[in-house]
Amino acid sequence: MNAAHELPRGGPVAFGLAAALEAVAAPVLVHDGQRISYANSAMQRLIGRSGAELELLAPEHWAEPQQQAMLRDYGLRCLASAEAMPALEIEALSAGGTRRYLEVTAQYLRSEGVGPGLVVLTCQDLSDIRHVQNSLLEMGRAMQQIIESDPVPTFVIDANHRVTHWNAAAARLVGVAAHELIGRKEAWRAFSTSPRPVLADMVVDGTVERDGPAQYGPQLHAHATLPDTWECEGFFENLGGKDRWVSFTATPLRDIEGRVVGAIETLLDVTARRTAEEQLRRHQAELESMVAQRTAELLLSNHELDAFLENASVGIIATRGTHITRCNRKFVEIFELEESVCGELDAKRFFLDEDGFKELSRLMRDTLAQGRSLSHEMRLKTEHGTPIWVQMIAYTTNAEDPQASVWWLLQDRTEVMRAQEQLVLNYRNIKETNRRLEEAQNQLLQSEKMASIGQLAAGVAHEINNPIGFVSSNLGSLRRYVEALLKLVSAYGRHRDELLADPEIGALEQAADLDYIAEDLPELLRESEDGLSRVKKIVQDLKDFSRVDSADWQDADINAGIESTLNVVMNEVKYRADVERHYGQLPPVRCLAGQLNQVFMNLIVNAAHAMEGKRGLISLRSGCEARDGRQGVWIEVADNGKGMPPEVQRRIFEPFFTTKPVGQGTGLGLSLAFSIVQKHSGVIEVVSTPGQGTCFKVWVPVAGPKSK
Known part of the structure; x- marks a missing residue:
């Protein structure tokens, strides 16, 4: 890093070096401390100036004014030390006024001839990174509200493994308050006494498949339906004051470009289910021993098994082939059955389709035949056809006999899956709501400004x-x-x-x-x-x-409103155009007169501004027209100005869209007019021909909106 590069002879920046720098994709600038000697094409595009223009500028001129002295000293220190300098973050200001966030690195380039060396500045654009960081902050605030109110224990980490969210349900489950973890890279403290990555950490690093099995064992598996989502179960001593079995599910959070910016992990206390599983395994072992030793006690054992099955908190069934030979009360409840029909059921009736049945059959062949238990989650349906998510664990009584009975433990996971899906949906809805709120806020500011003017x-x-x-x-x-x-x-x-x-x-x-x-x-x-x-x-x-005395819905004379508005803005109109009036006989209209006057003002002023280099003509018309069975009135504002091309017409009602020069329009006038007309259950239409003029037509119902 400290080695100085040699500068070839033949000028400040020789042709060979210039060609090499031009091939570099990153923006590069070379200077001698007094002026710029060379800037490659990437640098010229970044700053918005040609190489010839840059060579006339001081080396620091392209930085934001408050940072120019810092950039100049940075280059001079590089020349003085003849060594590379640590990276420096600055804000660059292009010729067009665009501001970019850059990381600048200075390298010293030694001259082989007489004279000082040069400074080579290599720039990395950090603007997108800054934008992503800001977006993540917004997303974090939205997620905080959703996650905190979610009854499912949930926490979130960012790309740097810092805990950003730890909801109240998670705090209750594990007994660790949010303030002890948020902002720290130690999510493991809630579950372990020594550092080890939680499942969310592995999802963020993308190391679940590589490192997950070593830490979580065969319990770790990919989610059946959610992509890039992993599930596992584990036992934790003294978790929240109790020994617990916990099922945890982790899925990545991505930005709009698909990059992983964090992970969200949900927890579920499955102690009752695991206890039931353990009890079932223990009891099964006891039964096998008792059968071998004391056949006479088999009846008593069956009674005990019945009691256990009927009081278990998870659904339990026994199958032979596809036939259900036994089921407990919880299974009947989950699948909406009549208790008396358990021994008459074919298990295929609970599958959504044939493909689902074939997939589970394949998994059974691959696991049960080898003496291992089967753990799987899939969608089934109840007796009434209602789809449900079911987590199932299966054990065979004899791995060597394909016809042997298989015991199944079934738990309804519908609510958990619905909560996870709702969480993702809420996140998307919040992003859209934020965008709409920003539009509404800007329109509200414009409306308040017009109200203040009134x-x-x-x-x-x-x-x-x-x-x-x-x-x-x-x-x-x-x-x-x-x-x-x-x-x-x-x-x-x-x-x-x-x-x-x-x-x-x-x-x-x-x-x-x-x-x-x-x-x-x-x-x-x-x-x-x-x-x-x-x-x-x-x-x-x-x-x-202004109509400050009529902010409520009232019957108003629309023609009078047009006339008063025209008189108010006449100073904008009289030097640009003549005005023709063709008013029809209109009934009183139920409306917010002051807001409709704002619409007329925007349309009349825009018509006056459409005249370029000539005195034009503005025509104001009104009349009655029924639409969709409702009596209404229409108002037309037409001009013979420059008109609008189709691509402009498609966007004129978008907030902040304007064709006027900077400082002469906010782009909110027609957007606000559109909102006001919509508020009156009306319609605003535009017909425009470039070079011939534009006509805006506003229609509002006489009786006002149906809700007024």
């Missing part, structure tokens, strides 16, 4: 409305005063000759120009009243648009 507009309208009332009242009073004064001046005019004899009054009349004032003053008052009426109209439209 409240602000309503507040401004209210504040303006009061002084307007004062001004309107004062103008009325002023008009009456002026009319009275003009009448007075007119009366004085009848005595004009007498008054003008006074030189001072004559001079004042000439300076005041009373004739002009009498002619112009009424016109000034009329124009002031007209301007005041326009201001009042704008204030009323602001109030209609």
Whole structure:
């Protein structure tokens, strides 16, 4: 690692070295501490600059600004020591502003000629790893809630064998609290006094087939239906204060690319079943001894066996061939039978299909004939046809006699399997729910922002409305005063000759120009009243648009809503397009008027923005139309702007999709409009032709949604 590489003669980066670096798949950059001498194609793609552009930059310029000094010192230390440097993690900033997380390694490259050596920086992109880590954190939080509430004892480890989840059921079973294990690589502490890998550890490492049999013996086997899932049983002394037999099942957790990121292991206390198995084996041995020694006691032993069978907590049957010769109460309960029919049953009736029966028959031939017990799990069906998962263990009374009786221990595992399948399903549902929640949250933020704007507009309208009332009242009073004064001046005019004899009054009349004032003053008052009426109209439209006083479902005039919205956004429209109105006679519509006004605002502003380099035309239409037996109204906003190609039309209602430049649109306007129309049980449609224009049509039912 500390050996310095020799730099061939012939320039900072000779042709041969450049060709070698170009063949390297990883991004590589060479510099002399002052400027960049060479960057291979992978590095140019990563930073988004050409080699010629990079050679004009300082060696650290491509790093995130706060880390440039650190990267510069890193290269200078490599040059000063003439040795390779430990890896360094930095954030790279491309010419387009993209941020990537990199691991950088510096190698010293010695020059054979005169002059300093060079630094060769090799980069490894860690961005995907960071993304996976973040995804795992999100998944962990979701799994924590599911696993913690699961009645099945369950724990989870990550790819580094750290315990990430240890639910309450597991804590109760083994007597070890979650805080003692979570975050530690010591899941074994719950089951053993010395370190040894649990089944989940082997699943994470992929060593179950290699190392599992040595640790768990013949009890270890692959799950019958779940891929890459392993099962085993083991005995544990003083587990949770009791000696227990535990069945454990471990399956890997994978990311979206199929990589193992952890494992989940479920536990099941099978002490009762194993106790019953042990009792059955012990009793069978006792029976064989007693038959050989005391045939006279056989009847008593049969009574004891009957008592044991009837009180066992697992189903027990005896078969000869496919015929069931004996069964206990638990078997009758599991398979929904009548107790009186046990001796009349053919075991094939409980198989789902012929293939399942053939597979179990093959396993019996391969194991029972060799004197070994058979352990297997498969789906069977009850007498009523209900599918169930059954774990079974079989023992033959005579391995050398194919017709000898076989004893079976059967345990219903349906609930355990259902819990495992539900756990996987819940995990998938949570991922989808998280995605939908993120969309809904962003739409809610946009809706709240629009509500805040509406409240602000309503507040401004209210504040303006009061002084307007004062001004309107004062103008009325002023008009009456002026009319009275003009009448007075007119009366004085009848005595004009007498008054003008006074030189001072004559001079004042000439300076005041009373004739002009009498002619112009009424016109000034009329124009002031007209301007005041326009201001009042704008204030009323602001109030209609915001509708802060009608947040509930109410009957509203849709045409009036379009008009008030148009007046509010007229500043966006009047410099870009003319507006034509063709409103039909509409009945009152049950709706959230303020939210529908937001829809109209988005459609009108988008139509205005669709005009490029020319003054366009926006057409507003409305009418009535019945759909699916419901009376409704429709509103069209059409423009003769640039239009949209089909690939854009397919995505316009997606959250965050926008064709506007950065900073000029959030991509939430049409998504929010779509949600509002859906909320009203309505429909929003679009027809667009590139170069000719676009038409949006909104239909909502007159009576509102059925639930309102």
